[in-house]
Amino acid sequence: MTCNSATEARSCKRWKVTDYDLDATLESGQVFRWRRHKGGWMGVVDGRRVYLRSSGGRIEAEVAASCRSWRWLEEYLQLNVDYARVLRGLPSDEPMRRAVDCCRGLRLLRQDPWECLASFILSSTKQIVQIQQVIELLCQRFGAPIGVPAGWPVSNDFPTADRLAAVSEAELRACKMGFRAPYLLEAARRVADGRIDPGGLSHLPMAEAREHLMELPGVGRKIADCVLLFSLGFTQAFPVDVWIQKALQECYFAGDQKISLPRMHALAETHFGPWAGYAQQYLFHYFRVIQRKP
DNA sequence: AACCAGGACACAA
DNA sequence: TTGTGTCATGGT
Numbered sequence: 001m002t003c004n005s006a007t008e009a010r011s012c013k014r015w016k017v018t019d020y021d022l023d024a025t026l027e028s029g030q031v032f033r034w035r036r037h038k039g040g041w042m043g044v045v046d047g048r049r050v051y052l053r054s055s056g057g058r059i060e061a062e063v064a065a066s067c068r069s070w071r072w073l074e075e076y077l078q079l080n081v082d083y084a085r086v087l088r089g090l091p092s093d094e095p096m097r098r099a100v101d102c103c104r105g106l107r108l109l110r111q112d113p114w115e116c117l118a119s120f121i122l123s124s125t126k127q128i129v130q131i132q133q134v135i136e137l138l139c140q141r142f143g144a145p146i147g148v149p150a151g152w153p154v155s156n157d158f159p160t161a162d163r164l165a166a167v168s169e170a171e172l173r174a175c176k177m178g179f180r181a182p183y184l185l186e187a188a189r190r191v192a193d194g195r196i197d198p199g200g201l202s203h204l205p206m207a208e209a210r211e212h213l214m215e216l217p218g219v220g221r222k223i224a225d226c227v228l229l230f231s232l233g234f235t236q237a238f239p240v241d242v243w244i245q246k247a248l249q250e251c252y253f254a255g256d257q258k259i260s261l262p263r264m265h266a267l268a269e270t271h272f273g274p275w276a277g278y279a280q281q282y283l284f285h286y287f288r289v290i291q292r293k294p
Numbered sequence: 295a296a297c298c299a300g301g302a303c304a305c306a307a
Numbered sequence: 308t309t310g311t312g313t314c315a316t317g318g319t
Contacts, residue, residue, distance in 0.1 A: 029300060124301035127318060131300080134316095178315030183302085220302050241300035260309075284300075 008149055009066040013073070015059050019083050021105025022054035028106060028285040030230050032119055032132045033139070037153065046072045046112070047157050049148045064148045078110055089275040095251035096279060099286035106285055108278060109230065113198035114191060115158040116231035117213070120223045121184050122177050130176075137175040142167060164188035183218025190216065202232040209234070221261070229277040238268035238276040247283040 026034040026041055034043040040053030040060075049064040050073065061073055074080060090096055122138075123131050135158075142163050143156030164172075165188040172181035190196045196216065201209035206228060213224035221240075228237035240248075240261060252267060253259045272279040 120300080123299095125299050125314090126301095126316075127299045130317065173315085176316065179302095179313085180315080218302065222301060226300075239300070242298090243300065262308095288300095 009064070010149055011063045011065065011067050013061045013063075013070050015061075015074075015079055017054075017057060017059050017079065019105045020054065020059060020077075020079075020107060021103070022052060022059060024103050024106040024285060025109065026052075028103075028281060029128050029288070030109060030226075030281065031111060032128070032135050033158070035153075042153055042155075044146060044155055044157060045076050047144075047146065049146050049152060049155060051152075064146070064152060075110055078107055081107070083107070086275050086278050089273060090279050090282075091271055091273070095247075096282070099279075099282040102286045102289065103282055106282060108235070108281060110233060111231040112158070113201075113227065113231040114161055117187060117191075117198050117216075117219075117223075117227050118158070118161075118164075118184060120226045120230075121187055121216075121218050122180050123226075124180060124218070124223065134175055134177050138172075138177075141171070141175065161188045161191035165192035180218060183216075187216050187218070198227065198231070202234075206234045206237065210237075221265075229280075235277045236269075236274050238265065238272065238280045240264050240268070240280075241284070243284050243287050244280060247287045251283075 022041065026043075031043075034041045036042075037051065040051055043050050043052070048067075051062040053060045059077070059079075061070070063073075087100065090100065119131070119135055122134050126134070139156045139158055142159035144160075144163075146155050146157055148154055164184065167185070167188075169181050169185055172185055175181075177184065191198060196212060198213075201212055204212070209232060210221075210224045210228060213219050213227055214221065219227075223239075225237045225239035228234040229239060238244075245259075245261075245264065248264050248267065249256075249259055252271075268276045268280070
């Protein structure tokens, strides 16, 4: 009975890359929908099913669609960034050196603003695995099905704001998101009726874009900074979560009394500079992989 | 079995 | 300005 939208169209593309650690990038807690699949990764980008594999200085993509331009994926993967320049722009203190040394090739993606905003609204005081589960449920129940070739794992697109705006809070809570449900619902409604346009914030000054994001209930400084960094292109945004608090306290204020959030944000500006967001991601991933069981 | 997780918010002192 | 309780859920 299903008139499934399976397609036989496929396209492949290959890029040469240097210092691009796809595993670290997709596992570093900036995105939540990629799954390991046959030696690579399966995900959804711009409404298309995408398979990625990386080895020996190459990234290969296979897409369940026919496409002549690959700009959308190059943009998502940020293949055009001058990575050497990013590394040169980071401070060369000892903790930073260790973090970069540990996670060389870790990159920042450029995600869809609405998906990013919604995802991080759901992220508060949840472990990354739980965030993945909630988002998976959300996509299964409210996302549009995506056409895939036979044999590919099926999936749904991330739900649009319009779709979620028409859903009840109870239905959202059924996706295990708890007290975050009214936050997501209100964000969806405001995006749906145009009171806020997440993507449009990218051409504002960062502080101004942040203020608009923080007008949303459930969006504070940390979540706003995640959206700025992961989807709007503000590389100087510096999300401070519990891990980063520990990292900064240990590495830059060792032995000192508990440092306040404003002081940490001040450090981000004065010490980490225009690529602070990369520094943040390195510290975050470094501390997380270090603290994992031996 | 407690403890805590990529927080935000209202309210206290 | 900084400190506490609350919100929901379940992984480790």
